[in-house]
Amino acid sequence: MSRLRASGVSTGIPNTGPASAQRVTDKLLATQGYVVGVEISGGGARQSVALANLDGEILHQIRRPLEYLPDRNTALEHLKVMLSEVTGSALDGRLLRVGIAVGGLVDARRGLVRTLHRAHGWDHFPLQDYFTEQVEVPCIIDNNANAAALAECIYGVGRGERVVLYVGLGRGIGGALVVDGKVYHGVSCTAGEIGHMLVVQEGGPRCSCGGFGHLEAVASAQAIVNRLIGRSVNYPETEAAIRRITDGRAERITAAQVFQLAAEGDELARQGVEEVCTYLGIALANIVHLVNPSMIILGGSVAQAGDLLIGPLRERLQRLCLPAAFQDLRIVQGSLGTDANLVGAVTLALQDL
Numbered sequence: 001m002s003r004l005r006a007s008g009v010s011t012g013i014p015n016t017g018p019a020s021a022q023r024v025t026d027k028l029l030a031t032q033g034y035v036v037g038v039e040i041s042g043g044g045a046r047q048s049v050a051l052a053n054l055d056g057e058i059l060h061q062i063r064r065p066l067e068y069l070p071d072r073n074t075a076l077e078h079l080k081v082m083l084s085e086v087t088g089s090a091l092d093g094r095l096l097r098v099g100i101a102v103g104g105l106v107d108a109r110r111g112l113v114r115t116l117h118r119a120h121g122w123d124h125f126p127l128q129d130y131f132t133e134q135v136e137v138p139c140i141i142d143n144n145a146n147a148a149a150l151a152e153c154i155y156g157v158g159r160g161e162r163v164v165l166y167v168g169l170g171r172g173i174g175g176a177l178v179v180d181g182k183v184y185h186g187v188s189c190t191a192g193e194i195g196h197m198l199v200v201q202e203g204g205p206r207c208s209c210g211g212f213g214h215l216e217a218v219a220s221a222q223a224i225v226n227r228l229i230g231r232s233v234n235y236p237e238t239e240a241a242i243r244r245i246t247d248g249r250a251e252r253i254t255a256a257q258v259f260q261l262a263a264e265g266d267e268l269a270r271q272g273v274e275e276v277c278t279y280l281g282i283a284l285a286n287i288v289h290l291v292n293p294s295m296i297i298l299g300g301s302v303a304q305a306g307d308l309l310i311g312p313l314r315e316r317l318q319r320l321c322l323p324a325a326f327q328d329l330r331i332v333q334g335s336l337g338t339d340a341n342l343v344g345a346v347t348l349a350l351q352d353l
């Protein structure tokens with residue numbers, strides 16, 4: 001397992017064979033209690049479950065994405081199986097808390113999922129009470145960007161920062177504001193929903209929420225990929241480049257690969273990246289003027305593009321922001337990578353003890 005520097009949190013995935021099971025059991029005997037982190041995203045299609053000790057070290061984790069969009073009950077049944085596999089019988093009453101990071105609108109104070117865009121059956125679902133009943137230990141839920149932000153601020157690159165804006169650039173776009181180590185939720189727990197900021201006023205593309213011209217509709221991983229694939233139909237050179245970089249599976253292209261194609265000089269990819277940086281730059285500059293953060297952490301799959309994203313974005317923010325607002329601002333890639341949401345779920349549980 002690879003430990004995160006200075007945190008003790010491991011995000012490595014152990015093998016699932018008998019030897020690994022024995023290793024987990026040994027660890028269970030050596031510590032006092034455990035927490036479980038659960039991630040629900042992709043409208044319920046992407047779920048993961050992790051068992052961690054009280055130092056935040058992940059001992060075992062399972063990811064089992066579905067090829068289809070499940071209804072709520074199917075998703076919950078699926079999770080139940082994963083939960084029992086991860087916790088097993090060895091815990092013997094020492095499971096202390098379950099943290100759940102949800103990729104959707106969450107009322108964290110009341111423990112409700114408000115809605116999961118695209119998915120059905122989740123509106124106003126009391127997920128926190130449901131899980132509490134299932135596992136018979138206290139549970140806590142929050143939005144996945146809030147959870148990932150908290151994890152980055154406690155274990156990751158945001159440690160010691162006073163005002164952090166976390167931006168989760170995945171299939172959708174989420175955001176979170178962490179001030180003095182605490183997530184700012186707002187009055188109805190929608191603070192940080194920056195994916196729905198209006199950035200294209202006329203004729204903007206449709207967003208997952210039903211609105212038009214929102215940041216998520218132009219700068220999410222899905223938007224970046226769909227835009228390039230759609231436009232490449234009339235550009236054989238770009239089509240060939242996409243096939244090359246994906247080993248012939250064009251539909252599997254990632255947002256980070258679009259950035260890579262742009263860096264290699266593909267004109268269509270370059271235009272797409274330019275649009276992402278423009279609209280993301282507008283949204284972030286507006287937020288910077290409101291909250292004056294010391295750090296913007298970029299997470300999610302689009303952030304895997306690294307400096308190909310951060311470099312141009314930094315230039316834009318420097319141009320768009322008042323010098324006094326930009327001078328102490330750092331824009332960085334998250335250090336928890338694609339595990340940030342799951343580590344976030346574990347962090348929610350640990351913070352609630």
Ligand SMILES: [Zn+2]
Nearest residue numbers: 196207209214
């Ligand atoms: Zn929207």
